[in-house]
Amino acid sequence: MSGATPLVSPMISSSPSRRRAPLWALAALLWGTTASAQSQGGALPSFELERLELNASGVGSMLMGTGELLQDGDYRLSVTSHYENNPLVLFRNDSRLGAMVGYRATAHLGMAYGLWGRFELSAQLPVVLAQRGDDLTQYGAGIPRQGLALGTPTLAARVKLLSEADNDTVDLAFGVQGSPRLGNSQALAQELRLAPTLMVGRRLSNSLRGAFSAGLMWRPRVILTPDENIQDELGHELRLGGVIASMGRGLRGEFAINGSVPFRRTGYSVETLGGARMPLNPSVEGYAMAGLGFGNAPGTPDYRVLLGVSYGKSAPACGAGGRNDSRVCPDMDGDGDGVANAEDTCPTEKGLVDAGGCVPKDWEGPVAEDTTDSLDGQEVAVAMVSEEPAVDMDGDSLVDSQDSCPDEAGPVDNLGCPVFTEPVVSLQKDRIKLTDTIHFDYNKATIQPRSYPLLDKVARILVTHPEILRVTIEGHTSGEGPADYNRKLSQRRSEAVREYLLGQGVALERMEPKGFGEDRPVQSNATEAGRVANRRVEFITHQQDDAS
Structure with a gap:
């Protein structure tokens, strides 16, 4: 059962099944880190139930860092609504007592900003909108706050180490994320945390990108059981994640797996999530995600669903102000010969369309803008070698020489500028x-x-x-x-x-x-x-x- 936690009274000395041994007695957790917590009015302990971490910048993935960062001056603001089912369930000796938190609804506010093309700063603020569960006070368990409550905010900084755009083999970044001791402990939403993370990503094909992240989660040690012979606890853990995401300007999708490996006898957690994102205009993007959880660590839901919208400014992944490498930007025409990088046999040399973007060795004709060739008896235009090729860096079908906004895609009838905002x-x-x-x-x-x-x-x-x-x-x-x-x-x-x-x-x-x-x-x-x-x-x- 996801989020499962055995509930063990301090008077019980026998050990429950080892299958659930990593998460002893949340009753003790809810009583405090010692058995005296009940005498303190049943106050809930201070820890953060939420395990999911969103990627505030949204570069490459909505769920995790991919080694890519926002460009200098680029930013992203986001609001994500989040529902999770059964993130915290209590057990005694493998018998289900009930859900301490049967469902939880949260709003995540996020922001990220790029500096000098090599640094990225971000912040996230979760707000618990509502949560409900079973009444388990007969077992000595407290009741978490059910109404509006501030969650644990996070601050993060990332630095780029390698970049495919700079002809490195992979994108590589290092980041540190920390959470101050803010939030609402009565809502199970307050914890001091620190998480250094290494993120690496690479293009897998012309339309897919893969990434992997590994980090350490440092959090206060919380003893879950006061039994002298069993010292299971919440504490430090290794967090791993992997994602495969599609690329492009339109509808994109991704699939991710996140998991944690405890340093001590905390429970394990694995989640699979899939999602899609769609630009609504050049500045606004909508997205949705859903996934299943497996494991018995607190905060592992049976399933979760997220819907969100973001607003921001980001440099084009390819083109002016961005990349134009044939490996990274397959849809671009880096040499301006009319053949996209992905199909261009000679992506760095202007050539002929009917020669795969290359110049045939026996070609002795004059340099020309275009000429005609015969195809099944029909005359068709063929781009030739040109000293001044027609370039459309933002890919909006209007060449730069006629484009009022050559760095931003827009309709032809708006002179190549975005229609949603005045350039x-x-x-x-x-x-x-x-x-x-x-x-x-x-x-x-x-x-x-x-x-x-x-x-x-x-x-x-x-x-x-x-x-x-x-x-x-x-x-x-x-x-x-x-x-x-x-x-x-x-x-x-x-x-x-x-x-x-x-x-x-x-x-x-x-x-x-x-x-x-x-x-x-x-x-x-x-x-x-x-x-x-x-x-x-x-x-x-x-x-x-x-x-x-």
Whole structure:
């Protein structure tokens, strides 16, 4: 029986069946770590019943770390509803007395953030919504809190050691997860914990990925039986997990097995869980999981079901800002010859479609964008070797040279930008439009680091749109201060933007900085909101047809 615990009175000296020996007398556990707990008003001991650990970042798996981490600046917020059946059942000499916790409903709040592409920080906060069980007070057992209660929060940090994206054989990461002594002990939801974990993952095929994790769970020692001859207990254990997950942009699935091996005579626990996840829009994802439990360790349910939703920003696994390795990104076209990596015999060399992405040794024709070939009497287009291949890094069917958001997938009728949110940077007919502000230090021409990602997107558009012959970088200020000073300040700020874009690969001759000071307000300077709107940088583009 999952979650099974023999209930043994301190007066009973005979040992129950060794099949259940690892989990003696939860009555003693519920009385406290000593036999005197009953005299303390039947207070419940402080330990965390929940065994399941979710992957707050959601990278690779919803249930466990896979060695992959969130990229720099990426984040994920999640809410998961969780139901488990019979996570804590009491036994006496192999006879079932009842379920101390027959069911438990919990909400898990999670968040994760990536730093510098090599670190990841996360936090999770479980909230017990409700739990019910049988009345076992006649056996000396207390009744856990049944209403709303705070669970044991967890904080975690991970560091990347190896990465397939960097041509390493596997993804490898090390993490440490800790739980402070917070939560509600009367709800069986409070425990001090520390768990160092090693996570390793690797692509198994073009559509599947496998991962394995191993960690130590350090938790306070809790004696389950006061009998002098039997010293079974809850305590440190080795935790192991494995997962196989599908990859791609649409519906994905995964199957995982988690288990624990006790250092002492705590019970064992094994759970199998399967789930699916589906993006609802570029930022929101829904997911569901369910599984069965086997074992007699407290917190091992007969079954559990989870439903959740997450919101976040993550760099594409492949493409601009992400990976483009043929092993890791089979759906990408890394060399831009029209043949996906998974099917390209020469994935690092532009070639011919009908030659498997390679250039035939006897090919002596001119370099061309495309040509035609005969197939069963029909003329079909065949991509040839090209010095400037048509690249679609975000895979939304709109090539980068025509894509206002080349790093984010979106419909063609929205210029390649996501339809659910207005793009922060988008290419319009005569300008690059910003929906955010470029921030400078007060009264200076120093760009604040928080504006670097915004300018990176501007640079990306300019680099991928050679038809833009030049761009005028216009600096504007509010009406505060002398007009001549504001004009000089705006000029210095536009020049600072030019220098930043130059460092991102935009040719110097394509950029013209020009400061207008307070001469061209877009709103009244009489209000603070108007003054904020007037402090701005605009990018006016000049195309081939208006170069004159």
